[in-house]
Each structure stands twice: as C-alpha cells, then as structure tokens.
Amino acid sequence: RTFRIAAVPGDGIGPEVVAAGRRVLDALAAETGAFALEWTEFPWGCDHYARTGRMMDADGVRALRGFDAVYFGAVGRPDVPDHISLWGLRLAICQGLDQWANIRPVRFPPGVTGPLRRDDTAELDWVVVRENSEGEYAGLGGRNLAARGPGSEVAVQTSLFTEAGCERIIRFAFELARTRSRPKVTCVTKSNAQQYGMVLWDEVFARVAAQYPDVESDSGLVDAMAARFVLNPEELSVVVASNLHADILSDLGSALTGSLGLAASANLDPERRAPSMFEPVHGSAPDIAGRGTANPLGAIGSAALMLDHLGLAKEAARLDGAVAAATGAGVLPADLGGTATTEEVTAAVIDRL
Ligand code: NAI
Numbered sequence: 208r209t210f211r212i213a214a215v216p217g218d219g220i221g222p223e224v225v226a227a228g229r230r231v232l233d234a235l236a237a238e239t240g241a242f243a244l245e246w247t248e249f250p251w252g253c254d255h256y257a258r259t260g261r262m263m264d265a266d267g268v269r270a271l272r273g274f275d276a277v278y279f280g281a282v283g284r285p286d287v288p289d290h291i292s293l294w295g296l297r298l299a300i301c302q303g304l305d306q307w308a309n310i311r312p313v314r315f316p317p318g319v320t321g322p323l324r325r326d327d328t329a330e331l332d333w334v335v336v337r338e339n340s341e342g343e344y345a346g347l348g349g350r351n352l353a354a355r356g357p358g359s360e361v362a363v364q365t366s367l368f369t370e371a372g373c374e375r376i377i378r379f380a381f382e383l384a385r386t387r388s389r390p391k392v393t394c395v396t397k398s399n400a401q402q403y404g405m406v407l408w409d410e411v412f413a414r415v416a417a418q419y420p421d422v423e424s425d426s427g428l429v430d431a432m433a434a435r436f437v438l439n440p441e442e443l444s445v446v447v448a449s450n451l452h453a454d455i456l457s458d459l460g461s462a463l464t465g466s467l468g469l470a471a472s473a474n475l476d477p478e479r480r481a482p483s484m485f486e487p488v489h490g491s492a493p494d495i496a497g498r499g500t501a502n503p504l505g506a507i508g509s510a511a512l513m514l515d516h517l518g519l520a521k522e523a524a525r526l527d528g529a530v531a532a533a534t535g536a537g538v539l540p541a542d543l544g545g546t547a548t549t550e551e552v553t554a555a556v557i558d559r560l
C-alpha cells in the first residue's frame with residue numbers, strides 16, 4: 208500500500224533530521240516491499256515567515272488534511288520570537304488537526320545509559336502521554352490588561368480544562384497501558400495548588416481508573432514526579448499529564464537518556480479524522496545547525512511511531528531493531544557521547560534494516 212506523507216522539515220536541524228528519517232523510511236520500504244511512501248514537502252518555517260509574514264500558508268492546515276500522516280522536523284530561529292514560530296506552525300497544525308494525544312516514549316537503546324548511573328537502564332521503558340489540545344497551552348488570556356502606563360502591565364494566561372478533554376486523554380492512557388508489558392498509569396497534576404482544573408483532572412482520572420481494574424494506577428504531584436523520574440524511573444509505565452506538565456516531564460525523561468536528540472514523539476488524532484503528526488521532541492538546535500552532527504535518532508524513532516500508526520507494526524519493530532543494533536555496535540552521535548555524524552548514524556541504521 209502507498210501512503211501519502213507530508214514532510215514539514217522546518218528550521219535549523221529540522222531539515223537535517225527529516226532528510227535522515229526519510230532516507231531510512233525509503234530504504235525500509237525498498238527492503239521489505241511491504242509499503243511505499245509518496246512524499247510531498249512543505250517548505251514552511253522561519254524562511255517562509257521572512258518572505259511572507261506567515262509561518263505557513265493560510266490554507267496550510269487544510270492542505271495537510273488530505274495526507275495519511277505529517278512528518279515534522281522542528282521550528283524556531285533566533286531572529287523570530289519563539290511564540291510566533293511555535294504558534295504559527297507546530298501548534299497551528301496540532302490544534303488545527305485536533306491531534307489531542309501527544310505520546311513521548313522514553314527508552315534506552317543498547318549503548319545508551321545516560322546520566323542515571325544505573326545498570327538496569329535496558330529495562331526502563333515508559334511513555335509520557337501529553338494532553339495536546341487545551342490545558343495551559345489553550346492560548347487564552349491577554350496582555351496590557353488594566354495598564355495605566357509604564358510598569359503597570361498585567362498579563363493573564365489561563366488554563367482551560369474540559370471534562371471531555373480530560374476524559375479522552377486519560378482513557379487513551381489506560382487503553383495504551385493495556386497494550387504494554389506493564390499495564391500501569393501514573394496520573395500527574397498539581398491539584399494541591401491549582402484547585403480548579405487540576406482537581407477536575409484528578410476526579411476524572413479516579414472515575415476512569417475504576418473502569419480499568421486490570422490496569423494498575425497511581426498518582427502524584429508534578430514536582431514530586433520530577434524527582435521520581437530521576438530516582439525511581441523503574442516504577443513508571445504510562446504517565447499521563449497536562450500539556451505543560453507533560454511537556455516538561457518528557458524533556459526530563461529524554462534528558463535521562465543523555466540527550467534530547469534521542470526522543471521521538473507522535474501527535475495523534477486517535478479518532479483518525481485527520482492525519483497525525485510525527486516529530487522528534489527536540490527543537491531546531493540553532494547552536495549545531497548546518498554542521499552535519501545532529502542526532503537523527505529522535506526523527507528516526509518518530510518515523511517508527513508513524514509506521515506503527517499506519518498499521519505497519521512489524522516494519523516499525525524492524526526499524527527500532529536496526530536503531531538498537533546501530534547504537535549497540537557503538538555508533539553514537541556526539542550528543543550521546545560518540546563521534547558519528549548525522550550521515551554515519553543514518554547509514555548505520557540503514558545497514559542494519
Ligand atoms: P533544542 O531542543 O533545539 O536544543 C536544546 C539543546 O539540545 C541544544 O544544545 C541542542 O544543540 C541540543 N540538541 C537538540 N536536539 C539535538 C539533536 N537532534 N542532536 C544533537 N543535539 C541536539 O531546544 P532550544 O535550544 O530550547 O530551542 C531552540 C529553538 O527550537 C527555539 O527556537 C525553540 O522555540 C525551538 N523549539 C522547537 C520545538 C519544536 O519544533 N517542536 C521544540 C522545542 C524548541
């Protein structure tokens with residue numbers, strides 16, 4: 208079967224890692240003959256913004272609707288304010304296509320132990336499930352409220368939690384937990400300090416958890432959870448949290464592998480009314496862009512998540528296996544303590560497909 212994929216490489220190292228992921232996917236398609244990919248590239252991002260005043264075409268979200276999936280790099284450049292690049296492209300796509308579930312797995316491939324200094328990292332395997340449509344990133348609020356001159360500005364940034372929004376992401380987390388070797392969901396909130404939205408979240412969690420007696424559950428406050436990620440990661444399987452909390456915890460989770468460069472993610476519309484989007488967790492890394500040293504494994508892992516979503520679980524596993532074989536053979540990029548370039552890591556993965 209042929210899948211139509213929209214590639215949105217974006218800025219900085221985005222195009223470098225997206226090119227690497229595309230090469231690996233095309234090699235896997237040729238190797239297995241199980242599928243074919245038809246790519247359309249959208250040159251959106253900060254260059255497009257400099258030319259047109261927009262991060263993407265005005266009807267861009269609509270243009271993406273016809274594809275089977277979106278493969279995304281990263282956005283952001285030092286000369287464009289981050290809230291403009293992020294809202295103008297990445298959040299515009301996620302929210303425009305209602306990709307309400309963001310999943311961010313954390314795993315330690317062979318040869319990658321990170322800063323934890325544990326000898327059981329190979330057994331650690333958890334996934335952060337992030338509410339991706341509302342919460343702290345609902346975009347509600349305003350500036351210059353009640354300003355009466357310099358120094359008096361008030362800004363409000365409101366979080367939005369709907370019962371339906373909490374319920375769908377929490378239920379998604381429990382369904383995901385059922386497919387894992389360790390069926391457990393950990394709920395993260397800050398309901399001691401934030402007494403409205405977070406308490407609603409906790410209540411919905413308790414109600415949904417009661418409907419999944421076969422899935423273990425527990426909960427904690429986000430600050431304590433940050434400590435647990437570092438000190439007791441073996442207790443984690445599926446972690447479900449709000450947009451902001453899960454954003455932070457998933458960066459922490461991937462940093463525990465030694466670098467943000469390894470972390471993969473999927474922005475899913477689980478109801479499949481629109482294409483889902485697959486992207487590395489990291490940003491455009493302007494500090495290393497153009498050098499050919501970016502770690503492509505986050506983008507390659509995201510490609511595996513894309514295959515899985517397209518119903519190609521066997522091919523996704525084969526790709527993950529090739530990555531494990533490459534890192535296990537000591538082929539590691541600079542951010543993971545090795546010397547391999549983007550090109551060398553990509554070639555090493557392709558060799559082991
Ligand atoms: P970043 O993730 O781009 O970089 C943080 C650090 O990690 C840098 O030192 C970078 O060199 C390193 N790093 C990241 N990915 C790497 C990779 N694949 N290989 C090797 N090293 C890697 O985050 P930062 O610096 O906070 O943001 C830079 C820009 O990216 C900003 O404009 C920001 O808004 C944007 N950004 C975009 C995201 C997205 O498109 N999803 C997510 C996060 C940030």
Ligand code: MG
Nearest residue numbers: 454455458488
């Ligand atoms: Mg982030």
